[in-house]
Amino acid sequence: xxxxxxxxxxxxxxxxxxxxxxxxxxxxxxxxxxxxxxxxxxxxxxxxxxxxxxxxxxxxxxxxxxxxxxxxxxxxxxxxxxxxxxxxxxxxxxxxxxxxxxxxxxxxxxxxxxxxxxxxxxxxxxxxxxxxxxxxxxxxxxxxxxxxxxxxxxxxxxxxxxxxxxxxxxxxxxxxxxxxxxxxxxxxxxxxxxxxxxxxxxxxxxxxxxxxxxxxxxxxxxxxxxxxxxxxxxxxxxxxxxxxxxxxxxxxxxxxxxxxxxxxxxxxxxxxxxxxxxxxxxxxxxxxxxxxxxxxxxxxxxxxxxxxxxxxxxxxxxxxxxxxxxxxxxxxxxxxxxxxxxxxxxxxx
Amino acid sequence: xxxxxxxxxxxxxxxxxxxxxxxxxxxxxxxxxxxxxxxxxxxxxxxxxxxxxxxxxxxxxxxxxxxxxxxxxxxxxxxxxxxxxxxxxxxxxxxxxxxxxxxxxxxxxxxxxxxxxxxxxxxxxxxxxxxxxxxxxxxxxxxxxxxxxxxxxxxxxxxxxxxxxxxxxxxxxxxxxxxxxxxxxxxxxxxxxxxxxxxxxxxxxxxxxxxxxxxxxxxxxxxxxxxxxxxxxxxxxxxxxxxxxxxxxxxxxxxxxxxxxxxxxxxxxxxxxxxxxxxxxxxxxxxxxxxxxxxxxxxxxxxxxxxxxxxxxxxxxxxxxxxxxxxxxxxxxxxxxxxxxxxxxx
Numbered sequence: 001x002x003x004x005x006x007x008x009x010x011x012x013x014x015x016x017x018x019x020x021x022x023x024x025x026x027x028x029x030x031x032x033x034x035x036x037x038x039x040x041x042x043x044x045x046x047x048x049x050x051x052x053x054x055x056x057x058x059x060x061x062x063x064x065x066x067x068x069x070x071x072x073x074x075x076x077x078x079x080x081x082x083x084x085x086x087x088x089x090x091x092x093x094x095x096x097x098x099x100x101x102x103x104x105x106x107x108x109x110x111x112x113x114x115x116x117x118x119x120x121x122x123x124x125x126x127x128x129x130x131x132x133x134x135x136x137x138x139x140x141x142x143x144x145x146x147x148x149x150x151x152x153x154x155x156x157x158x159x160x161x162x163x164x165x166x167x168x169x170x171x172x173x174x175x176x177x178x179x180x181x182x183x184x185x186x187x188x189x190x191x192x193x194x195x196x197x198x199x200x201x202x203x204x205x206x207x208x209x210x211x212x213x214x215x216x217x218x219x220x221x222x223x224x225x226x227x228x229x230x231x232x233x234x235x236x237x238x239x240x241x242x243x244x245x246x247x248x249x250x251x252x253x254x255x256x257x258x259x260x261x262x263x264x265x266x267x268x269x270x271x272x273x274x275x276x277x278x279x280x281x282x283x284x285x286x287x288x289x290x291x292x293x294x295x296x297x298x299x300x301x302x303x304x305x306x307x308x309x310x311x312x313x314x315x316x317x318x319x320x321x322x323x324x325x326x327x328x329x330x331x332x333x334x335x336x337x338x339x340x341x342x343x344x345x346x347x348x349x
Numbered sequence: 350x351x352x353x354x355x356x357x358x359x360x361x362x363x364x365x366x367x368x369x370x371x372x373x374x375x376x377x378x379x380x381x382x383x384x385x386x387x388x389x390x391x392x393x394x395x396x397x398x399x400x401x402x403x404x405x406x407x408x409x410x411x412x413x414x415x416x417x418x419x420x421x422x423x424x425x426x427x428x429x430x431x432x433x434x435x436x437x438x439x440x441x442x443x444x445x446x447x448x449x450x451x452x453x454x455x456x457x458x459x460x461x462x463x464x465x466x467x468x469x470x471x472x473x474x475x476x477x478x479x480x481x482x483x484x485x486x487x488x489x490x491x492x493x494x495x496x497x498x499x500x501x502x503x504x505x506x507x508x509x510x511x512x513x514x515x516x517x518x519x520x521x522x523x524x525x526x527x528x529x530x531x532x533x534x535x536x537x538x539x540x541x542x543x544x545x546x547x548x549x550x551x552x553x554x555x556x557x558x559x560x561x562x563x564x565x566x567x568x569x570x571x572x573x574x575x576x577x578x579x580x581x582x583x584x585x586x587x588x589x590x591x592x593x594x595x596x597x598x599x600x601x602x603x604x605x606x607x608x609x610x611x612x613x614x615x616x617x618x619x620x621x622x623x624x625x626x627x628x629x630x631x632x633x634x635x636x637x638x639x640x641x642x643x644x645x646x647x648x649x650x651x652x653x654x655x656x657x658x659x660x661x662x663x664x665x666x667x668x669x670x671x672x673x674x675x676x677x678x679x680x681x682x683x684x685x686x687x688x689x690x691x692x693x694x695x
Binding site: 104108109152153161162164165166168169170171172173175176177179180183184198273274318320321323324325326327328330331334335339 | 527680
């Protein structure tokens with residue numbers, strides 16, 4: 001029996017698929033290298049320069065004069081928090097943008113990071129809880145915020161635009177709670193409290209990294225494993241379920257995983273402005289329409305946070321927190337994105 | 350016979366409507382009087398009638414009478430700021446034909462805040478009048494910016510686009526503000542109280558300084574209310590009726606920008622008053638802007654004064670700033686509007 005489809009066509013499809021896979025791997029590899037390079041650079045550079053050998057010495061547990069403290073206690077936790085938080089924000093953001101099929105529907109606009117942030121600032125400033133407890137409560141609060149927004153927006157079926165607008169309203173409530181608590185904080189708490197308004201890596205420490213690192217180790221493989229289903233969901237619910245995706249179950253699992261990543265990152269570094277918003281569109285821009293954008297978006301997020309934090313520390317007279325830099329740098333790109341998506345009447349990433 | 354029956358009909362409806370409006374006006378003014386008295390009487394310290402009377406006459410011998418004399422300017426400021434924000438919201442909603450028009454949601458108060466911070470940090474701005482001018486400038490720039498971004502592309506400015514543009518601009522502005530404030534702890538500790546929006550720092554001087562601006566803004570809005578009525582019919586029809594669409598939109602928005610820039614300069618960013626009040630007033634008196642704007646002014650004054658009283662009472666002896674109370678009361682209302690509305694896809 002001869003094939004129904006001519007072999008040339010099959011070959012063409014196979015070759016195109018091959019090419020797309022190769023492009024995905026190339027882009028991801030380049031991003032991975034860039035993240036690694038920036039990470040190492042941010043360990044090496046600063047007020048004092050340390051060579052890679054000295055840094056390796058610190059990482060492997062040797063005592064290196066000066067470097068053990070500067071790198072081991074200051075730069076390494078800071079860069080690691082930035083790396084992990086950027087990964088989380090990037091991946092969480094692109095999941096929401098893909099599910100809602102709207103680049104503007106990122107978790108920092110629709111109130112999910114605000115929910116995590118409000119819970120975290122309440123736990124820290126008012127209750128004085130430890131970092132692990134704060135991370136978990138922030139996660140619960142972010143999930144509750146996501147659920148609240150979803151339920152409020154659900155009326156004769158969900159609607160993307162309505163969900164976004166309701167998210168903006170919910171975010172306004174959380175933001176006012178945050179600014180109330182911050183306005184009550186003691187003067188010496190103020191810089192720490194400001195972290196919950198813009199996001200900062202200034203007081204990164206190992207005990208703060210631990211919950212975040214565990215969350216990344218558990219949730220990231222889970223999310224990456226669902227990458228293909230997310231791609232199919234973007235085609236629409238009917239198509240996805242025809243192709244064998246258990247739509248509702250998969251969507252809930254995706255949201256819970258993404259919210260978990262976002263909440264742990266927010267609890268560790270504050271709501272770093274616009275990273276969740278920007279990473280997805282940038283990743284898709286670089287990647288083109290090939291493969292799952294989750295991992296590339298995470299890497300772009302990490303890259304953004306590391307570069308912005310490095311710039312904030314060294315490029316200006318004073319040290320600015322990373323959220324301020326991403327907010328200021330991100331705004332023009334965002335305006336451009338808004339204009340472009342308006343012009344194309346368009347929606348997607 | 351036919352004439353007898355038919356003749357009263359055209360007049361009956363307006364008369365009934367006039368009666369209803371007058372009734373509501375009386376109710377609202379009574380409510381304003383009640384909240385004004387409550388605002389003077391209630392607070393961290395509860396005072397008696399004698400103290401209120403003494404405080405009003407400027408006799409500040411007892412602590413209670415002294416606290417009354419502090420509460421009077423505060424009450425006045427809450428009233429005029431509430432009125433200004435509500436009129437600004439009603440005008441913006443009419444001018445942009447957008448049910449979600451609110452000075453804070455559209456990033457206009459954010460623009461005023463940023464401009465004032467820049468003024469304090471880089472240009473040594475320190476006078477109240479200076480704050481007001483700079484605040485209005487910032488508000489105008491932000492309004493133009495948000496409207497331009499929101500209305501680019503096909504389909505013009507939909508509520509969703511404007512709200513998203515406003516949210517995005519607000520985040521960007523607050524990042525810029527942090528960038529300016531963080532190196533200057535001294536400015537920041539002053540600013541953080543201003544940032545949450547409150548009327549607690551009111552003095553008779555600050556009221557007198559802001560009042561001329563508010564009156565001018567209010568007059569501009571009121572004079573453009575016939576034009577707003579034609580704009581509500583749609584741009585083509587309004588143009589057909591002889592309204593200069595572009596001019597009308599520009600002038601009325603200018604009035605709204607003056608109002609919310611000046612109000613923000615004196616009381617900090619206060620959200621949702623401009624959103625909620627016009628919607629409530631439309632239910633009471635209909636969509637005619639000539640009535641809607643004055644009613645919004647009175648209702649806004651009632652709402653903000655009431656919110657200020659609530660903020661003073663719920664966390665005694667501490668206070669919750671009025672901006673936080675209005676956000677917590679107003680955001681659910683915003684959500685309710687969104688749920689009712691058929692939101693056009695982006």
